[in-house]
Amino acid sequence: MTVTAKPPLKVLLASPRGFCAGVDRAIQIVERAIEKYGAPVYVRHEIVHNRHVVGRLKAMGAVFVEEVSEAPEDRPIIFSAHGVPKTVPAEAKSRKMLYLDATCPLVSKVHVEAQKHHDAGREIVLIGHAGHPEVVGTMGQLPEGVVRLIETVEDAEAFEPIDAANVAFVTQTTLSVDDTAEIVAALQRRFPGIATPHKEDICYATTNRQDAVKAIAEACDVLLVIGSSNSSNSVRLVEVGLKAGAGAAYLIDNAAKLEPAWIEGARIVGVTAGASAPELLVQGLISRLAEDFEVTVEEVAPTRETVTFKLPRVLTA
Incomplete structure (x- = not known):
């Protein structure tokens, strides 16, 4: 009886990934x-x-x-x-x-910034995606109509403030760093005095996960991102991976959603997870790949995360 050897597959495991x-x-x-x-x-x-x-x-x-x-x-x-x-x-x-x-707490920071700009009498632009709960929450910190949503460079070019010398912008925390930079550049070119966030609004975890994907994407025949389709930061990881040179990229909920045809003939597969996806789903995907391939895993970690946030006192007392 001949046992057919499994084809080799290298998994580049992006880090940081998963929970922020x-x-x-x-x-x-x-x-x-x-x-x-x-x-x-x-x-x-x-x-x-x-x-x-x-x-x-x-x-x-x-x-x-x-x-x-x-x-x-x-x-x-x-x-x-x-x-x-x-x-x-x-x-x-x-x-x-x-x-x-x-x-x-990083979303709360954006809320505080928006309030300060409003108190200072500035017109506020929010860079984000219409309908996303974070955008609804941020716009809902101030009276209706006070915050203007901008989703694209075209929106930034079309925006006409009442007073071009008195404008500020804030951003959704889970956006693509590169895409947002293009929108910000358009706003700053049109309104050189625009007030900017004291510190980048796009959160450290979104940035780190995108940087980790950029570090592996070019080497990957296929990039697999674990996350739900309504997770903004997970969807962005797919976009970032494709832009950074991955041969193909797919967003999947879990290992059961993997289509074998996607990785047919692949030699190197990248794996990451959005900030709301648990690590056990990542390990489940690697186990699923190991059923059909002789898997070797290499973790690629451009940055390390050490951030923690305190729980409300009422739950820790």
Whole structure:
């Protein structure tokens, strides 16, 4: 009996990948709240954009709703990592609900910046994607119509402020660094005095994961990104990988979604995960590849992350 040898496959494993500090904090807030207050605990919107994470928390006793009004007044409600408009905590407060805010501290920083610009009388431009919960939350920090959304370089070219000398911009935290740079360049060319963020709004984790993908993309016949289709930072990783030279790139929820045809004839496959995707899904994908190939794994880590965020005091007391 002849045993056919598996073809060799090199996996370039991008690092950092997967959970960032903001996602880790948000998930812990839900877990600790269930532990402290018992089930059910309500969560407004998906706590993070990952089906696996949401499914696991549902099994623990989290109930996901889209509006505060869908939750009973006598149970805790948690706001997702993406941030919420000011009207949301105001509604919870008016109903005398116990609420916990799992907004990523880096998103909260953008909210504070937008408020400061508004207080200083500047017209505010938000670079981001229409309809994304983070964008809805940031625009909802200020009165309706105060923040102007810009999605493309074309939007930046078409933007006509009331006073060109008194403009500021902030950005969604999960954008492509390179694409955003093009939009910012267009705004700065048109409005040389535009007020910029004190520190880059695109979060360290988004930047680091994109840099890690850029470091492996050119060598990859195929890049596989683990993440959900509604995860902005995961979708950006696919785009960044293709732009940086990957032969092909695919976004998949988990190993079960891998199409064998994608990697037929491939010698080098890149693997990464969006900031809301757990590491066990990455390891599951590598195990799936090992069923058909003789896999060797090389981790490529241009940067190391050491950031952590504190949990709300009410959950740690």
